[in-house]
Amino acid sequence: MNEPYRDRELVKTVTRKIHDVYPGDAVKIMEVCGTHTMAIAKYGLRSLLPDGLSLISGPGCPVCVTPSSIINAVLELAVLPNVTVATFGDMIRVPGSDKNLEQLKAEGADVRIVYSAYELIDMASSEKDREFVFVSVGFETTTPGIALAILEAEKRGIKNLFFIAANRLVIPALEALCISENTLIDGFLCPGHVSVIIGWDAYRPIADRFHVPCVVGGFEPVDILTAVYEIVRRVSKGEAGVANTYKRAVSEKGNARALEVMDRVFEPADAAWRGIGTIPKSGLKLRDEFAHLEALSHFRVHLIESPDPKGCRCGDVLKGVIIPPECALFGKRCTPENPVGPCMVSSEGSCAAYYRYPKSE
Amino acid sequence: MSIERVLLIHGGGGRMARRLIESIVSTFDNTALSRMEDASPIYIPEHEKKSAGDTAEQQPRIVMTTDSFVVTPLFFPGGDIGKLSVCGTVNDLATAGAVPAALSVGLIIEEGFPVRDLERVLTSMKETADSVSVPLITGDTKVVEKGRGDGVYISTAGVGVVRPGIELSPARIEEGDTVLINGSIGNHEASILSARNELSLGAKIESDCAPLGDLMQTVLEAAPEAKCARDPTRGGVTAVLCELAESAGCTITLDEEAIPVNEDVQGLCDILGLDPLQMANEGKMIVIVPGRMAQIVLEAMKTLDVGRNSVKIGEVQKGPGRLVMKTPYGTSRIITMPVGNQLPRIC
Numbered sequence: 001m002n003e004p005y006r007d008r009e010l011v012k013t014v015t016r017k018i019h020d021v022y023p024g025d026a027v028k029i030m031e032v033c034g035t036h037t038m039a040i041a042k043y044g045l046r047s048l049l050p051d052g053l054s055l056i057s058g059p060g061c062p063v064c065v066t067p068s069s070i071i072n073a074v075l076e077l078a079v080l081p082n083v084t085v086a087t088f089g090d091m092i093r094v095p096g097s098d099k100n101l102e103q104l105k106a107e108g109a110d111v112r113i114v115y116s117a118y119e120l121i122d123m124a125s126s127e128k129d130r131e132f133v134f135v136s137v138g139f140e141t142t143t144p145g146i147a148l149a150i151l152e153a154e155k156r157g158i159k160n161l162f163f164i165a166a167n168r169l170v171i172p173a174l175e176a177l178c179i180s181e182n183t184l185i186d187g188f189l190c191p192g193h194v195s196v197i198i199g200w201d202a203y204r205p206i207a208d209r210f211h212v213p214c215v216v217g218g219f220e221p222v223d224i225l226t227a228v229y230e231i232v233r234r235v236s237k238g239e240a241g242v243a244n245t246y247k248r249a250v251s252e253k254g255n256a257r258a259l260e261v262m263d264r265v266f267e268p269a270d271a272a273w274r275g276i277g278t279i280p281k282s283g284l285k286l287r288d289e290f291a292h293l294e295a296l297s298h299f300r301v302h303l304i305e306s307p308d309p310k311g312c313r314c315g316d317v318l319k320g321v322i323i324p325p326e327c328a329l330f331g332k333r334c335t336p337e338n339p340v341g342p343c344m345v346s347s348e349g350s351c352a353a354y355y356r357y358p359k360s361e
Numbered sequence: 362m363s364i365e366r367v368l369l370i371h372g373g374g375g376r377m378a379r380r381l382i383e384s385i386v387s388t389f390d391n392t393a394l395s396r397m398e399d400a401s402p403i404y405i406p407e408h409e410k411k412s413a414g415d416t417a418e419q420q421p422r423i424v425m426t427t428d429s430f431v432v433t434p435l436f437f438p439g440g441d442i443g444k445l446s447v448c449g450t451v452n453d454l455a456t457a458g459a460v461p462a463a464l465s466v467g468l469i470i471e472e473g474f475p476v477r478d479l480e481r482v483l484t485s486m487k488e489t490a491d492s493v494s495v496p497l498i499t500g501d502t503k504v505v506e507k508g509r510g511d512g513v514y515i516s517t518a519g520v521g522v523v524r525p526g527i528e529l530s531p532a533r534i535e536e537g538d539t540v541l542i543n544g545s546i547g548n549h550e551a552s553i554l555s556a557r558n559e560l561s562l563g564a565k566i567e568s569d570c571a572p573l574g575d576l577m578q579t580v581l582e583a584a585p586e587a588k589c590a591r592d593p594t595r596g597g598v599t600a601v602l603c604e605l606a607e608s609a610g611c612t613i614t615l616d617e618e619a620i621p622v623n624e625d626v627q628g629l630c631d632i633l634g635l636d637p638l639q640m641a642n643e644g645k646m647i648v649i650v651p652g653r654m655a656q657i658v659l660e661a662m663k664t665l666d667v668g669r670n671s672v673k674i675g676e677v678q679k680g681p682g683r684l685v686m687k688t689p690y691g692t693s694r695i696i697t698m699p700v701g702n703q704l705p706r707i708c
Binding site: 045 | 370689
């Protein structure tokens with residue numbers, strides 16, 4: 001199904017068109033999503049673009065933006081007796097201030113990797129003597145599935161399943177980046193998967209208020225380049241606005257059912273982002289009706305912010321202030337084997353993408 | 362050892378796994394083991410050799426290998442732990458160019474394991490061993506308490522014989538060599554992943570699990586001067602070729618378009634955010650031959666069922682011991698050794 005979007009001739013054509021409309025001045029495009037970062041590196045797309053056109057990674061890796069306070073709280077929960085912590089794969093290697101989940105697991109903690117929050121429902125109902133905590137991270141792409149699992153768990157009257165709601169919202173983050181003074185972005189390549197849920201119209205307030213083009217793109221080479229073309233074309237003409245180049249998946253208003261389920265379970269709340277700080281209404285918390293499922297309050301664990309590891313510049317990478325190789329730790333003290341910061345851990349992390357696909361000479 | 366505790370990532374087939382293996386190998390500190398080959402030669406003392414005049418090159422060599430199998434689930438589309446345990450060892454022998462002569466088996470069975478399942482596993486072992494005419498000549502059985510095993514673990518060892526004149530080794534890889542593979546990659550791991558997680562994604566993906574001894578003999582008949590062979594199991598094609606490029610001190614350039622990946626496997630990888638190049642295979646052999654022999658070897662491989670889809674996927678060039686991927690878009694990227702297991706993406 002993705003074949004036409006990997007077509008070599010189409011890639012050539014779109015690349016030529018980008019060069020045609022490129023205005024010649026420096027143009028900085030932020031790809032918000034970690035999957036975009038990985039795809040750009042994997043297909044070597046940077047080397048096809050004009051020299052002054054840079055693609056920088058944004059805060060679109062859910063694992064990377066999760067603040068150390070939450071990681072530390074998760075580690076605290078994992079060592080409690082009869083408590084199982086479950087989460088998505090990437091989370092288990094994120095370093096807390098002392099250890100990570102993978103190490104705690106080897107030391108005997110019950111840490112389980114799941115693909116979906118739904119798996120927890122079966123676990124919790126068959127192992128009634130344990131308490132389960134799902135570390136709920138992710139953007140609008142993963143949140144509706146988690147919300148559905150919460151509704152299902154409530155319906156089945158499951159009493160031993162709790163959640164750490166660390167989900168984040170994309171639009172408030174983009175807004176914060178636009179307001180921030182040291183991030184100058186000429187255009188956003190908006191995340192395809194998130195947009196399936198929120199719809200392309202959701203970017204209109206950002207595009208209008210900050211006069212920056214927002215273009216939704218898919219993840220194949222032709223998709224990415226087409227979106228880049230559309231951004232560069234708009235930049236060269238001084239136009240902003242929203243465009244959708246991922247029409248086969250993204251609609252104007254998104255997935256109403258998913259948005260509704262999310263809204264039933266969660267409400268927006270101020271939330272901390274690693275490296276960026278607290279962004280108003282950028283996170284989600286369980287609504288009062290579901291507040292008894294919140295793991296932090298159930299286990300009385302407090303969020304304690306720990307400073308980022310010395311020298312780690314994940315925050316600047318997430319804001320697009322620097323690219324990963326500009327961090328002094330990159331590839332030296334910080335590698336995928338011994339990650340210092342989360343951007344080196346996650347398969348969606350910018351540092352991991354730059355490390356895994358070094359620029360070939 | 363440089364590590365404090367063994368983590369799951371140390372079993373992933375990437376750089377972390379290599380670190381653990383190197384620590385183990387250094388404990389024993391002997392030449393055969395230190396070569397870190399999939400199968401090692403057995404040195405027979407000079408005075409034991411029958412015809413005293415023979416030089417080392419004229420003597421057939423005996424090689425030995427061992428492998429352990431801990432797969433979940435035990436039965437999966439295209440195979441089971443029994444078939445796997447024979448194929449894995451036969452294939453390790455094949456990487457040395459050896460014809461398998463005998464196998465041993467160790468069974469670690471968990472208390473309560475249904476005998477019906479055990480019989481199924483054993484029958485499958487027998488059928489696979491029979492299909493390549495290798496006898497299973499010795500074995501051992503242990504039973505562990507419930508909860509201390511995962512149904513059944515199998516460990517096999519194999520002894521094989523290498524014809525005189527055959528010398529497969531990464532040290533022989535040089536500029537101008539060609540990299541061949543006998544078909545699509547990632548099928549085994551994709552099959553296990555979908556069976557393990559009951560991911561209902563339409564068509565069942567079958568493991569490629571197959572013995573490759575005959576394939577390697579066919580390769581060596583067509584080109585006795587073949588340079589090196591490896592079965593890309595854990596860590597996949599990436600781990601094998603990164604290691605070979607590094608130890609040969611040459612750059613291996615792969616052609617992304619030429620690498621066969623089944624549509625179902627690619628689909629599963631796209632959904633989970635995995636790279637088929639890093640996924641385990643159990644019926645694939647990467648063969649490196651001199652460029653001028655590539656076509657002849659390819660034709661020979663294609664005459665066998667397990668080699669029907671053989672293709673050329675890359676070339677060896679002068680360079681700093683790297684693995685480079687040429688994309689269809691005229692760009693290229695360096696591929697680095699995987700660290701450990703791949704993790705599915707979140708978004």
